Structure formats: structure tokens, C-alpha cells
Amino acid sequence: MLMCRRWLVCSMRAHYRSFSFSASLRNVMPAWVIDRYGKNEVLRFTKNAALPIIQYPNEVTVKVHAAGLNPIDISMRGGYGAATMAMKRDPLNMKQSGSEFPLILGRDVSGEIMECGLDVNYFKPGDQVWAAIPPWKQGSLAEFVVLSANEVSHKPKSLRHVEAASIPYxxxxxxxxxxxxxxxxxxxxxxxxxxxxxxxxxxxxxxxxxxxxxxxxxxxxxxxxxxxxxxxxxxxxxxxxxxxxxxxxxxxxxxxxxxxxxxxxxxxxxxxxxxxxxxxxxxxxxxxxxxxxxxxxxxxxxxxxxxxxxxxxxxxxxxxxxxxxxxxGFFAPSGPTLDEISEMVDAGKVRPVVEEVFSFAQVPQGFQKVEQGHARGKTVVSIIEDEKE
Ligand SMILES: NC(=O)C1=CN([C@@H]2O[C@H](COP(=O)(O)OP(=O)(O)OC[C@H]3O[C@@H](n4cnc5c(N)ncnc54)[C@H](OP(=O)(O)O)[C@@H]3O)[C@@H](O)[C@H]2O)C=CC1
Structure with a gap:
């Protein structure tokens, strides 16, 4: 049903033209990156991370309002999955392909569409969206993230971004x-x-x-x-x-x-x-x-x-x-799955369980919290404060 709606909207907006926001902006952005694997000391804040750009016509740029942290961020900080992730970044070359650094962690995003590739018709700039980011892509602990449109979904209307970011992954x-x-x-x-x-x-x-x-x-x-x-x-x-x-x-x-x-x-x-x-x-x-x-x-x-x-x-x-x-069982990124979850959230059947919210400046403390274990729901990073209701 929801899959059909995605297809229908695609057909209806077949001539929609995306606008280019990145050209009008600087080509760097603030982000938390790692340049090597290790403990929390490898997390580095920079104002000069490369601005991600759309490379394929089915991609969108999302401005990150909130990011979720998961145990996989702790594992990836330590190098977990590096061999497989490198292959996914360069699927034609079955061996280690160049450096993955600087690497941006963060697998959940709630935010706003800034730019759409020419084949993207289901979303438009300004849409409020959420997504779970595959581990082989740059993550959400940054101002912007680029994703395939089929990984993205409209955020539940009833949730603020810090709540929404606790759910996708x-x-x-x-x-x-x-x-x-x-x-x-x-x-x-x-x-x-x-x-x-x-x-x-x-x-x-x-x-x-x-x-x-x-x-x-x-x-x-x-x-x-x-x-x-x-x-x-x-x-x-x-x-x-x-x-x-x-x-x-x-x-x-x-x-x-x-x-x-x-x-x-x-x-x-x-x-x-x-x-x-x-x-x-x-x-x-x-x-x-x-x-x-x-x-x-x-x-x-x-x-x-x-x-x-x-x-x-x-x-x-x-x-x-x-x-x-x-x-x-494995994590599988999917916008249509999140469409279903979004409906369940707006129908009051699923609610976010946010244990603690950290500011963008407090990302290392957020990692510490997740690393300690004993989670009661999710740890979230607020990057742009939600507007007061
Ligand atoms: N294969 C895949 O693609 C994926 C795998 N995972 C894995 O799934 C697991 C769960 O992920 P996630 O929910 O995010 O992890 P969390 O850290 O959020 O939650 C783990 C929970 O388990 C509780 N717990 C620990 N030991 C036990 C026990 N023996 N019996 C019952 N409860 C226990 C912890 O609380 P307390 O210690 O206080 O009891 C904590 O609440 C992780 O190992 C993660 O790496 C997650 C996502 C994708």
C-alpha cells in the first residue's frame, strides 16, 4: 500500500526539478569524524569536513536536525566491519579500496531535505524526513548527509526530530x-x-x-x-x-x-x-x-x-x-519500512523511548553513555534544537 503511494507520487511529480543548494553554500561543514580506529579519543570535531554532494540522480541531501547513537557506532569507532564496509564503498573492487577516513559515524538521522537528485520525485526540498543510514555510508554526526531516496522516509508528524532520531536504525x-x-x-x-x-x-x-x-x-x-x-x-x-x-x-x-x-x-x-x-x-x-x-x-x-x-x-x-x-538477522536500510513505522507512530502504536539527549558538542559523552551499556531505550544527539511547540 505504502509502496504504491511512493510509486504514485513518483509518477505525479515526474517533472519536478531539484534546486542546487550546495553550489550556493560553502563546501565544508561541521562534523564529528574519526581518522583512525580506537576509543573515544579518536573522535574529532571539525568545522571543515567535506560537504557531501549528490553523485547519483536518486540521491537526496538531508540537513541533520538530530542523530541517534547505537552500539554499532561504538563498534565501528573501534574498526568493526572495516573490511566489509570498504568493499561496499567500492563494490567492483573486492579488496580494500583506499581510505575510509575521515569517517563520520551516526546511523540515525531526522532532518530536512535540502536537495534532490533529478530522478527523485517522492521528496522535495523542505520535507521533514528520517532515515537509517547503512554502515558503508558517511553518517549523521554532521550538518548534512547524502542518502539514496529509497533509504529515506517522511518523518512521523507527531514526533520532534530528537524523538524521531531514536527510531530508524x-x-x-x-x-x-x-x-x-x-x-x-x-x-x-x-x-x-x-x-x-x-x-x-x-x-x-x-x-x-x-x-x-x-x-x-x-x-x-x-x-x-x-x-x-x-x-x-x-x-x-x-x-x-x-x-x-x-x-x-x-x-x-x-x-x-x-x-x-x-x-x-x-x-x-x-x-x-x-x-x-x-x-x-x-x-x-x-x-x-x-x-x-x-x-x-x-x-x-x-x-x-x-x-x-x-x-x-x-x-x-x-x-x-x-x-x-x-x-x-541483520539491519536492512529501507525507506518503505520506515513509511510503515511512521504510520504506526502517528497512529499511537509505537512511541520513541529516548533515554538521554546530548548536544552536538557533547558527542563524546553520548558515545560514553552508549558504551556503558544498560540502555533503556535510545541515546540521541540534538544538532539543531527543535522549535518550541
Ligand atoms: N545484526 C545486526 O544487523 C544488528 C545487530 N544489533 C545487535 O543487537 C544487539 C541489541 O542492540 P541494541 O538493542 O541496540 O542494544 P542496546 O545496548 O541498546 O540494548 C541492549 C539491552 O540488553 C540488556 N541486556 C544485557 N544483557 C542482557 C541479558 N543477558 N538478558 C536480557 N537483557 C540484557 C541491556 O540492559 P542491562 O544490561 O541493564 O540488562 C540493554 O538494555 C546488540 O548486540 C547489537 O550489536 C543491533 C542492530 C543491528
Whole structure:
């Protein structure tokens, strides 16, 4: 439905001409960059980062009002995924392609369209938008970011930019894991049972709300002090993982046999969690904690991908014999997915869970906050203050 609307608007505005804002501006911008991998000391503020320019006709320039921080920013600051990201920047050349530095982190953006490529018809300058930025592109801790139009979506009207910036990356991840990999959607989820392992962080708080809106019975594991938060978001059953082995408690809840388990924790979970799935019923365990990028960093692209293939293949087969499906879930950038989430937000079915907002000057403190863990929702950076309502 929303996909159709994108197509329709494209046809209607086929002759729209974009204007060139960048030519009238300076060719540098303020940004937080890194010039090497490491801890927080590698973060450097500059007023002279290169202004990103549209290179393809399907791209848009977005003026960043707010950016979200995610655990992947901490990992990328330390070099995580560097081998794969370099290949994506230069897909024809399957080896390391030049330097990725200075690198701008930040995977969430909420802001305003400044300029559209000639093939972009769904957006126009001035549109209020949000997006999740693929890790191989320059990020949102900057004044401007250039994205493909199909990665961008109109921001929910009911949210301020600092609220909107808390959602895209975790929403695109939760959607990819639950819908694309897990096979649930708004039409087939009613009365199904989902277990969210690690419900109190960014992905968990979004995933709970998403499946709850589709009529799912949601069980969540989290720390005791996050119980109220996840219940407010829609969790039906909550298990405190800090008070002894979660698997024992979940097994004692007799009727809890799940159609889908979303694992945001990894580690030992997969040793016991798959036993809680309904066997021979299409039930799936989807983990977001995968060794995929770690393998390519360690072994190089080709060997790393082969290693990942062997690992996932063995696990899929092992669990298939028991009648359940084992899968790896991945973030997938998608404007149409965010269109769906935007509707859910404006309908009051999904709300932002913003734990803390930092100013643009406080980006290193924002990284420290995310690095400490124990998230209760999301950490956001306000780059242009929202207008007072
Ligand atoms: N594969 C992919 O493409 C993607 C993978 N991810 C990964 O998914 C995971 C979740 O991401 P995100 O939600 O953003 O992370 P967050 O850091 O926002 O949240 C993690 C949450 O888990 C809680 N937690 C920690 N240990 C446990 C445990 N044993 N049981 C239950 N809860 C626990 C933490 O709180 P507390 O410690 O206080 O309990 C925290 O609230 C991360 O590992 C991330 O790297 C995320 C996005 C994309």
C-alpha cells in the first residue's frame, strides 16, 4: 500500500526539478569524524569536513536536525566491519579500496531535505524526513548527509526530530529480523507468541511495540529495573534475567512455547532458547548477534564470508532436524519500512523511548553513555534544537 503511494507520487511529480543548494553554500561543514580506529579519543570535531554532494540522480541531501547513537557506532569507532564496509564503498573492487577516513559515524538521522537528485520525485526540498543510514555510508554526526531516496522516509508528524532520531536504525533492524527473516507481519501475527531476549535496549523497546501492535503475546527478558518500562511498552510476561537462569523460569511458564524468538543478547542464549520454540510449526529463532562482520575483519572478506556460511549452514541444519529454524538477522536500510513505522507512530502504536539527549558538542559523552551499556531505550544527539511547540 505504502509502496504504491511512493510509486504514485513518483509518477505525479515526474517533472519536478531539484534546486542546487550546495553550489550556493560553502563546501565544508561541521562534523564529528574519526581518522583512525580506537576509543573515544579518536573522535574529532571539525568545522571543515567535506560537504557531501549528490553523485547519483536518486540521491537526496538531508540537513541533520538530530542523530541517534547505537552500539554499532561504538563498534565501528573501534574498526568493526572495516573490511566489509570498504568493499561496499567500492563494490567492483573486492579488496580494500583506499581510505575510509575521515569517517563520520551516526546511523540515525531526522532532518530536512535540502536537495534532490533529478530522478527523485517522492521528496522535495523542505520535507521533514528520517532515515537509517547503512554502515558503508558517511553518517549523521554532521550538518548534512547524502542518502539514496529509497533509504529515506517522511518523518512521523507527531514526533520532534530528537524523538524521531531514536527510531530508524532499531526499527529497520527489528523489521528486518521479525518480518523479513522471522516471517511475522501485521496480517499473520494475531495470537502468536514472541520472546524478546533483551527487551530494554534500542532494538528491544521497538520490537516489543511493533509486535504488540499486531496482536502478539509478548514475553520479554530484561533486568528487574527495566520491568516497568517494557510492561508499559506492551510486554505481557517479563522475566528478570538477573535473578537466576532465565531458561528455568521460562520453562516453568508451561504455556510459553514461542512462534518467534528475537535474540538481542547472543552468547549462551542459543544453547537453550531454541528448545522454547514450537517444533515442526515454522517457528524461528532470529539472533541479531552474529559473527558475520567479525569474521570478515579477522579473516578477510572471502574467507570471512566462507567461515560465516559454514557456521550458519551447520547451525541451520542442526536445528532443522529438531523441527525449528535458526536464522541470523541483520539491519536492512529501507525507506518503505520506515513509511510503515511512521504510520504506526502517528497512529499511537509505537512511541520513541529516548533515554538521554546530548548536544552536538557533547558527542563524546553520548558515545560514553552508549558504551556503558544498560540502555533503556535510545541515546540521541540534538544538532539543531527543535522549535518550541
Ligand atoms: N545484526 C545486526 O544487523 C544488528 C545487530 N544489533 C545487535 O543487537 C544487539 C541489541 O542492540 P541494541 O538493542 O541496540 O542494544 P542496546 O545496548 O541498546 O540494548 C541492549 C539491552 O540488553 C540488556 N541486556 C544485557 N544483557 C542482557 C541479558 N543477558 N538478558 C536480557 N537483557 C540484557 C541491556 O540492559 P542491562 O544490561 O541493564 O540488562 C540493554 O538494555 C546488540 O548486540 C547489537 O550489536 C543491533 C542492530 C543491528
Amino acid at each position: 532499531v526499527a529497520a533492524t527489528a523489521w528486518s529480523a521479525i518480518v523479513n527473516t522471522g516471517g511475522l507481519n501485521k496480517d499473520n501475527s494475531s495470537k502468536k507468541r514472541v520472546l524478546v531476549l533483551g527487551g530494554s535496549g534500542g532494538v528491544g523497546t521497538l520490537a516489543i511495540q511493533m509486535v504488540k501492535a499486531w496482536g502478539v503475546h509478548v514475553t520479554v527478558t530484561c533486568s528487574q529495573n527495566a520491568e516497568q518500562l517494557v510492561r508499559d511498552l506492551g510486554a505481557d510476561d517479563v522475566v528478570d534475567y538477573t535473578a537466576g537462569p532465565v531458561e528455568n523460569k521460562l520453562q516453568t511458564l508451561q504455556k510459553l512455547v514461542f512462534d518467534l524468538i528475537l535474540d538481542n543478547i547472543g552468547g549462551e542464549s542459543e544453547k537453550w532458547a531454541l528448545d522454547l520454540l514450537k517444533p515442526w510449526n515454522g517457528a524461528k529463532y532470529v539472533t541479531l548477534v552474529t559473527p558475520f562482520l567479525h569474521n570478515t575483519d579477522l579473516l578477510g572478506l572471502a574467507d570471512g564470508m566462507m567461515q560465516s556460511g559454514v557456521t550458519i549452514g551447520c547451525k541451520v541444519l542442526k536445528h532443522l532436524r529438531k523441527g525449528v529454524h535458526y536464522r541470523w
